[in-house]
Amino acid sequence: MIKETIKLAIQAIFRNAMRSILTVLGIVIGVAAVITMMTVGQGSSDQVTADVEKLGTNVLIVIPGGGQMGPGNTSVAAAFELRDVDAIIDQLTSVRTAAPFNQTSLNAVYGQQDTRTSVVGTDGQYLEVVDWPIVLGRSFLATEESAGRAVCIVGETVRQNLFGNTDPIGETIRLKNVSCDIVGLLEAKGASSFGTDQDDVVLMPVKAFQRRVVGSSDVSMIYVAASDGVSTDRTLVDIEVLMRERRRIGDGEEDDFQVRDMKQLASMLTGVTNVLTGLLSSVAAVSLLVGGIGIMNIMLVSVTERTREIGIRLAVGATANQVLLQFLVEAIVLSMIGGVVGILFGLALAAVASNLMSIPFSPDPAIVVLALLFSAAVGVIFGFFPARRAARLNPIDALRHQ
Amino acid sequence: MTVDIPVIALINVTKTYGSGEAEVNAMDGVDLTVKAGEFVALMGPSGSGKSTAMNMIGCLDSPTSGDYLFNGVHVGSLDPDQRALLRRNYLGFVFQGFNLLPRTSALDNVELPLIYKGLSAAERRAQALDALEKVGLKGREHHDPSELSGGQQQRVAIARALVGSPEVILADEPTGNLDTKRSLEIMELLRALNETDGITIIMVTHEDEMAAFAHRVIWMVDGKVDRSGTPHSVLTPERQQA
Incomplete structure (x- = not known):
């Protein structure tokens, strides 16, 4: 059933490809920004440590x-x-x-x-x-x-x-x-x-x-x-x-x-870098929030637009929970696609930036996994409200819609 | 057999919309039974409550008062999920406006109820192809509704209704959007399902010609059952009075 639901969600997303792209753009930019900041920040920390070691740790x-x-x-x-x-x-x-x-x-x-x-x-x-x-x-x-x-x-x-x-x-x-x-x-x-x-x-x-x-x-x-x-x-x-x-x-x-x-100096410097990285990343994280609201907005539009479809599904025997799940999964799949694209985009950007700043390119797998989980969470949080609205529709009203 | 227990039994059912002065009794003490294997046409002027009765029978709506028994089970005591299961396993719907999912192939449309039944992809496909063949759409499985004529779309909808092997198919003005030739074809199809598969059919219609396919016509007026009998007896002489 869950496999079916994911398949359905992907179909629904591709049926409205242009809209889906615009919807996930917020998530893509948010995730890409966070990944770029974190990766470049990590790279410059590594660079500082390497510099200090070159200077002589004694x-x-x-x-x-x-x-x-x-x-x-x-x-x-x-x-x-x-x-x-x-x-x-x-x-x-x-x-x-x-x-x-x-x-x-x-x-x-x-x-x-x-x-x-x-x-x-x-x-x-x-x-x-x-x-x-x-x-x-x-x-x-x-x-x-x-x-x-x-x-x-x-x-x-x-x-x-x-x-x-x-x-x-x-x-x-x-x-x-x-x-x-x-x-x-x-x-x-x-x-x-x-x-x-x-x-x-x-x-x-x-x-x-x-x-x-x-x-x-x-x-x-x-x-x-x-x-x-x-x-x-x-x-x-x-x-x-x-x-x-x-x-x-x-x-x-x-x-x-x-x-x-110099070790103290190094930790002081990396400390500064880390604070800056954290600061910039949290600014970037705000855009993830905005991206999430974008997803909620589009999902709400989608629920309204597909009211009749929901009515049909309820008439042929879907339970409210199945409808809820369908829209929730759709939001999650949408935001995770955004997450994956954002990660790829962010890593590419970080690689270019690292090259320009001549610092090491240090992608952190933990940050990548975290970004993916975070985008899934955005899907759950911002998808829930529209999904619940869909699930609570009255089948007769839904069938009569427009 | 189940002759003693009717599939559908509405007992003194009322349905009230609105409240106070705006109160409307869409159904006002309806008593109605349908036996297994029957082909019943529900008729009456606009606002007579036949659509409300249809929604009630389809477990899409619940009575304000009175009882609805499906195979002897009190539908009023079921929660929404149980009603969904009842629709999934015992009922099939055919609507005037076809209500197919747009940009979705005929095959996928017919498979829809089976997804909720939890069938595997292979089983769904096999059963959906069977149903499409039965309604005469073999070879059109991969067409979108927009690529099919009205009559063909309604056939897809009928295939979707019968794919779950329902006991009852509820058809709400199934020929309302079709010309006479297509309408008669659809009626033949419903009659065949009734006669060969033993599926009980309840149909709302405005057209005498279509009602003539039914075993029995139930004539509603002002939220009440006015009279019931063979198409001939209900539809001919006293029609003008209604």
Whole structure:
């Protein structure tokens, strides 16, 4: 009987093919939107995790400021100094190396060329910490670092913007009022998880940066690489203890700095991605609801239009429940067809989007099954009311209809 | 045989529509019995209650008061599902407007009652083909109603009515939409079903010519049975009085 009912439903749906297509369009769009959002969201989460792993899971960053920011917390934590970096390297065995990191945004000028870029004051250790090779030229010399010579290492984007494909080594660029000799070119890295271009950067020795660019001896951030075979958790605690001591924070007082490892950063970033994915998906889910109402609307029209048919069925011996089932199954089949088409459409869209955003295409079978069940549920919920109306028709009135 | 118990027995049945001043007694104390194997024509002027009586007999409507016994069973005490089962297993309907499902082949139309009986696809097909052959539509099984003439459509409807092997076929003005030649063919078909298959037939009609095929004519006036007898005795002399 149920097999018959499904067959009947499919016949009824195809008898009104055009109308059926328009009816399920809402479901198709809703399901496709949800599937696309979820799949792309999953893909970008995977991408963030992969990026962070590439960066090195043993990397930690130390930044000034407490955990709580906002109204009521007005004290500004002091920045670090170069001595703090030295102390971290010299005193902690769990630390392989560390580097200061100061950053500002400046125009870099070469001849007629001019480009806004990120200027970073650091030292050669930074490239060790983040594992970033130099493809042309060399890193800073120890003498350049200690003397604060105005030399710099440029990223691929800066090179392209100022020099095109020519060799930039030995050329001089101007940053603000500082003339800076290029000694090295960094390997191209591409976009970060944030979508920023990591190659749009100029590195210079931190002392030169402090003295000639910003005019202060502050260090705003410290990059730390944990020793091989040492857990980042232990390194994190070591740094925390050392920095509390150096910054004279008494027992029971809160830290005025934070140590973060990349795993935390990764989970924070994927957290953001997940919230966004959830948000967009729920917006998409609203369109599923609208699609469901569309199905209800058309089923109600269909019941009215087929009143006579219902009368005939009742006259030849269909029970009210059989009529109810027929219309319910029709609504469910209709919305599930919409669901399947929506899933295919959504996966295709997600594949294209993933390709364009160069993130991995990660379809989740659970989401696909969920979408299918959800569209069936839409059919049940929005099909029930019209089906019940059909089942409650009085056979004589139904037969006399129009 | 079941001579003692009539297939259909309406006992003092009334049917009232509306209430207060708008109250209309469509049936006003109707007593009516039909024996198994009879061919009865239900006649009378418009508004005489014959269609209401037909719906009542078809278990499509229930009496306001009085009793309806089908094979001795009180139909009034049945719930809607039981009435549906009664229609499914004992009754067949033929309507004036044919009432076939549009855009559905003759075969599928005839199979419809068998779907609700829960027969397998193969059984349904075999029985429906039999029924279509019986009404003379062999070879037209896959035509849509729109591709068939009125007479042929009514034959499909008759095949649908008889495919479930009913005891009673209820025909509500079966020739009302047909010309005389087709009407007579349909009547011959009904008579054959009555005589060879022993199916009881109750038919509402306006036409004396068609009523002449029946064994008995029941003449209704103002919601009451006025007189009943052979077509000849009911339809000839006193007709003018009605």
